[in-house]
Amino acid sequence: MNGTGTAAEDRVFAALANATRREVLRLLRERGPQPVQALADHFDMRRPSLSEHLRVLREAGLVSEQRSGRQRIYRLEAGPLAEVQDWLHPYERFWRERLRGLGDLLDRMPDDRPS
Numbered sequence: 001m002n003g004t005g006t007a008a009e010d011r012v013f014a015a016l017a018n019a020t021r022r023e024v025l026r027l028l029r030e031r032g033p034q035p036v037q038a039l040a041d042h043f044d045m046r047r048p049s050l051s052e053h054l055r056v057l058r059e060a061g062l063v064s065e066q067r068s069g070r071q072r073i074y075r076l077e078a079g080p081l082a083e084v085q086d087w088l089h090p091y092e093r094f095w096r097e098r099l100r101g102l103g104d105l106l107d108r109m110p111d112d113r114p115s
Contacts, residue, residue: 008061009087012080015060020045021053025062028076035071 015021024039040050054074057063061080066073 008080009083011056011060012062012084015056015062016084018053018056020050021057021062024050024053024057024074025076028063028074029078033066033073033075035068035073037071039074 016025020043023042027039027042028034036047036051036054039054040047043050054063054065058065062077063074064077066075
């Protein structure tokens with residue numbers, strides 16, 4: 001990512017911005033591929049609303065859909081998440097260094113414990 005984000009990258013970040021979609025990804029990560037009805041059972045919303053969330057995730061490349069008879073089975077596609085991790089990595093390093101500096105400062109400070 002060069003700071004100007006491609007349309008595909010923007011779709012991934014937009015998809016991840018929604019708590020319902022993040023929960024769908026969590027369910028697919030923890031429980032594996034699931035039919036839409038099994039996913040819908042976890043949410044207090046009408047199925048067309050969940051279908052819209054699944055469409056956004058599909059368009060971002062975060063899930064794939066496979067038909068099995070009349071069912072649609074959804075599967076996590078983690079590839080686009082590697083791009084997110086690559087983008088976040090410098091920030092993780094930044095905060096790790098800052099916290100290490102804070103820890104060093106606190107270690108050098110005298111304790112305020114009464115003798």
